[in-house]
Amino acid sequence: MRKARVLIVTYPVVALTVAVLAVVLGLLASGQGEAARWLASLYVGAVVIHTAVGMVRDILRGHYGLDILAVVAMVATIAVGEYVAGLIIVLMLSGGEALEEFAARRARSELTALLEGAPQRARRLAEDGQVQDVDIAAVQIGDVLLVRPAEVVPVDGELLDEVGVFDESSLTGESLPVERVRGESVMSGAVNGEVALRIRASASAADSQYQQILTLVTEAQESKAPTVRLADRFAVPFTVVSLVIAGIAWWASGDPVRFAEVLVLATPCPLLIAAPVAFLGGMSRSARSGVVVKGGGTLEALARVRSVAFDKTGTLTHGRPALTEIDPVEGADPDELLRLAASAEQGSSHVLAAGVMQAAHDRGLALSPVDSASETATNGVEAMVDGHTVRVGKLRFVQEVDPTATFPELEPGHTAVAVAVDGRWVGSLILRDTLRENAAATVRILREEGVGRVVMLTGDNEATARSLATQAGIDEAHGGLLPEDKVRLVGELPPIVVMVGDGVNDAPVLAAADVGIAMGARGSTAASESADVVIMKDDVGKVVQAVTIGRHTYRVALTAIWIGVVLSLGLMVVAAFGHIPAVAGALTQELVDLACILYALRALKGGTSHPELRLPSGGSEQQSPVSLRAGRADG
Structure with a gap:
């Protein structure tokens, strides 16, 4: 009973349609065919009116969607007396929306995990050593906080104890625990290990790393992928072809029922469902890899990238000169x-x-x-x-x-x-400053992935820029640039253009590029806010992962759409010869919907893995000792 109540509250149209269908079937079984026909016709008619109103509003806005076919199919079934098939179409439409929502929840699970794990309280140590349980918003910079074993670090801070071990996988995608020593920064959202530790707050909750990620996640969840509009662009040709097949079937057979039997199989749920489910899955997949993508449209752009521009300091290099x-x-x-x-x-x-x-x-x-x-x-x-x-x-x-x-x-x-x-x-x-260990591999693999032009844009001097660009395998380097110079040069690159940077001075060019990717682990807030993608680990190799996930997701979305189109057209041709009754056709179309959704969920996994991009574990860059040149003559 409890599950039934949840179904009714969560999916009321599905529940109501099932109830009406059950009553209609009961009336038919008891020999009350006329009552069954009127009940089904009135209910389907109400759904037609509701759907048609939204359809007309879309048309007036210049948007021709796939609702046209659904409305024509429902009207046709009622007109020829196939009212049970009409009810199944309604169930198919409402059930398709329910399946879409379920699949979307599954695809968003990795993203929403960040929101669900957001810390709400903090343990502040008073001067007398007493522990005060306070709201996270009350934490101020300089407060000393106690983080117990397995607890989430509430705000960004500085470690006060000798050593601590933290799980940063939800922030960076790094599966192995990381070790921090006294004086090092600890990110909010990291999970403490097995020992209670003290940190000194270096930022408020609102300005901490975790809250910035949550803001990015919220933007990602609320976005709508352009490929949804791509699916809608299938609407006109798909509708025309479906009506032509149905019309020919009616003309050749002389039976108007054949028209309805064909259109039942033309109901466009696969086109409406496949793209959004795939792109939500792609965003979830990237989030698990430590790459926050702000929208499905960004994934589509990443799939078609042709030029990549890199900043130097902190992006291709370690950024610690x-x-x-x-x-x-x-x-x-x-x-x-x-x-x-x-x-x-x-x-x-x-x-x-x-x-x-x-x-x-x-x-x-x-x-x-x-x-x-x-x-x-x-x-x-x-x-x-x-x-x-x-x-x-x-x-x-x-x-x-x-x-x-x-x-x-x-x-x-x-x-x-x-x-x-x-x-x-x-x-x-x-x-x-030294080149990152996987910078050259990143550039090489991007070229292998079809990126035709890779350039370096930096404010550093020309000689250093060209030297490091050569080491990274980049043929084109521009040095001594101001922010406006970078914007101009990015505008001259063949689209789609990806710009990768990390500093405040990169914010304008990140916003100007088709896709801006910010190295957010140590980069500036301005860069992260203006970017379309934020890499939460200090690893330039994640750029390749973002591109491969984008391309994989786009392929999955388009394939899922074509699966629906091909199956629907094939079944329509079979129905045109009278081999699929209207009721059976409506039920068969549900299987087509399910196939498209299941295929679209493949975006939750996949994206090429490149072992050569993995960073070496342990060790640190050895810097040269400071030397002194002989004093030069003052000109």
Whole structure:
């Protein structure tokens, strides 16, 4: 009884149609054929009116859907007295919607798992050591929180204990637990291991990693794939062909019942169901791999990608440049040069700033507080440090105050920042960033997948860009670019264009590309929000996985549609010769619907696996020690 109540509440039209069909069959069994005919005709007529109203509204909006066939089929069955077949068509339509909803729930299960697992409470440690159970929204930056074994980390934080083990599979797709040590960041949404740990909150709940993922998931669930419209584009030709077959069958046989028998098998549920189920399955499949796709339309675009553009720093490279050399002008103190530059970089969000500050820390240099600072996006930062105006950034940025500034000859893979103090160039800091271990394999496999053009677009200098591009197997590289330059160059690439980036300066080009992919594990919120795809693991190889899943999903969707079309047309031809009665035809069409749904669910699995893209486990990049060049003459 409980299951029956759930069915009635969840699928009321299905339940009502089943009830009406049961009553009609009961009336026929008791010899009350006239009452059965009137009951069935009135019910089917009501459904026809309801469906026709929506159909007319769609037509007035210029959208010719597949409801036309369903309405004509129901009218035809009632007109020729095949009212039981008419009821089965209604059951088929409502049942198809129910099956679609069930399949969609199955396909969304991986996405909704994130929502269902969202932490609501946090355990805050008071100064006296007491544990306070508080709402997650009450957690403030700096609060010390206790995370018990097997609990979800409520907000982003910094680990305070010596070591901790976390399951980040729901965030990154990484199946193995990861180890964090004291001082390292811990993402909200990660599941703690077997030991209770303390973390210091570094972000509020609203600004934490988990909440950002939930926002992306919500957008993904509410999207509608363009391939649904592709299925609707089958409407006109499919309707015309079906009516022609039905009309010829009526004309050749002289029996109007034959018209209804053919149209019963033309009911277009397979076309309406297949595409959305497949794309929801594809989004679920990608989510399980640590790739959040914001909509089915994005999966379709990924299936047809022809050009891919990569940012360099933090995308093709690790994004953690380390200082390797200090190149002061003659008479300048290298330690003071580094100390002032690192102090100024405290006001910068650029990825190179961290390497400069880390080098100063490693050399035991005490950084001074910054009195004022202003950052020019993609160029550099200017700050007041100990009464001096310090400018750190690109060469042309420093040349604005001292045209004599120059860079030394850089080795491949190195980059440099110029430093000026009180309007005078005092030297350069040389840093090196390394290519990701699977970057070259990523580029090679993208070409194998049919991507005709792969380019690198970076704000870094041209020499470094070309050197690293060559290592990655990229023939075309553009360096020294501003955000507007990247947007322009992406617009010149053959569509469909995918742009992969991670920084704030990548947000405009990610939004401008046909598909923007953000490296969201360590990238900026702005990049993630403007992108269509967010990779939740720090792994550029996931770009290949996004493309292969998109292509697999698109193939599944189209194949499911054609399965429905071919089966329906074949059955219509058989019915045209009078071999399939109307009632049997309606029941047979239900099997066609089921076949399309089951095939569309194949999108939940699949997508080519490439073992060569897997990152090596353990170990870290060894950075070169900092060296000191002889002081150069000040021009």
